[in-house]
Amino acid sequence: MEAGVEATDPARMLPSSAVLQVRDLTLQYRTRRQMVTATFGVSFDVHEGDRFVLLGPSGCGKSSLLKAVGGFLPPHDGSIALGGAPVRRPGPDRMMVFQEFDQLLPWQTVRGNIAYPMRLNHRFPAAEIRARTTAWLERAGLEQFGDAYPHQLSGGMKQRAAIARAMAMEPVMLLMDEPFAALDALTRRSMQEALLRLWQQTQVTTLFVTHSIEEAILVGSRVLVLSPHPGRVRAELGVEHLGFAHLGTPAFRALHDRIHALLFEPGEIADA
């Protein structure tokens, strides 16, 4: 872990350079019978402080992309570099938030879950970890539930705890794999707002996967639009100018429709 942090430090000192560089990335995964190509020749840069959204229909390999950046899926071709160093294995410099509610360790309290990665990696001086954990419990609105076990929490609370656990580590990058997809619509909206609030305080560089156009515009600052089977880049759009205040406005709807068209209308096929 220590090595991972060192490797990314130069990137943190140069705020304008890309934190994450993905080049011509082709990913394959194995099913029982065959190798499936998840993405083909995907390139993009994520800069410091971006909320970079990977948006696409199911089957566009967006989750595979995130797993590859997380170090769980080695590239078939192409490269992934974090702060200039190639990604080789999973590590806490890229804390992940998963869609599933069972990502918290059931044998640890909420407080224990948030503190655990910091302790494990000696990320902060031991004396600081308690205070940091308390601060993150409060920010996530879980101060009443620090001593509760994950099974006693609602789905939304579990996801907030997972986000707090990831952000508390102050990772180089925060990776979020459809973190709100399993929530009901009302909880989902309040979680999106909570995420933006928390992000304002940390400005952590975030890579966010979703299949919801609306969520991409609300949560993201930039959106990478991916096509399905296999996943290829269709467009990259800046969406920082639109947020919750613009829901239902013509500008919001126009962008929504434009992205919708990019996703679902067959584009021109360029020759390889």
Add this chain to the structure above:
Amino acid sequence: MPERPGTAAAARPDYVIALRKPPATLRAARERPRWVRLLDSRFVRRLAILTVLALAWQAYGRVASNDLIFPTLTETARTFWQILVHGRLLTHTLISLDLLLQAYAIGVVLAFCLVVPAVSFRIGADVLSTLTAMFNPLPAIALLPLAMLWFGLGQSSIVFVTVHSVLWAVALNALAGFQSVSETVRMAGRNMGMRRLRYVFCLLIPAALPSILAGLRVGWAFAWRTIIAAEMVFGASSGPGGIGWFIFEKRDTMDTSAVFAGLATVVLIGLAVESALFRNIETHTVRKWGMQRS
């Protein structure tokens, strides 16, 4: 919404109303009656079951009124007390317990030596599942003749067959537990930076604990069965012999109430270990963590 044909929109007007305040009796959490809460205690429920069984035993013993075939509960209790205080019941029991704990410890350690490679490498899992499929159905007692050839008529033979009965049950359950740990928890652990032994001990073992405990429980029961059976076959080759031998001996002399007392000893130890040890471990781990319902 456009009006659908056949729906009488006018008959069902929209409305918004003020909320009614519920009466105080409904708002406050109501205390449940004391005796209802008493039944929540597992101990109380178990005590009730045991009382019913004891009464049935006593009643049947009275009706049969033949202490050679079916001694009453009170007669058995009297004998139990007598051989506990004046006889050698405690010695026999301790001999069996000593062998049992040795065999159990060896069995559990061996099981984990097989399971750790099984969760790390695919070939390790194949080795373990093949071995388990082969040896788990094999009754430990069937190995006794072989054990006698290898280890002679001593305690090591009893330990050998008991290890056999513990090992496969514990290994099989532990492996099943490890294999059922969800992909999300695994990825979360590796993402946090857990690797190798730390990954096994701080992630896989707690996550698989419900199955591991189930295996330890089954292994404990199998160990008792095997050791009692083995002692009956072996007799007292060295020293006074264990509780199995005690039961066998008392049957030879038609001391039926002592046979009952010997069996009761095994049952009581089983109950005690189950409720004091395994139940307690579960309450403080997997039940508290919501991995098993309480």
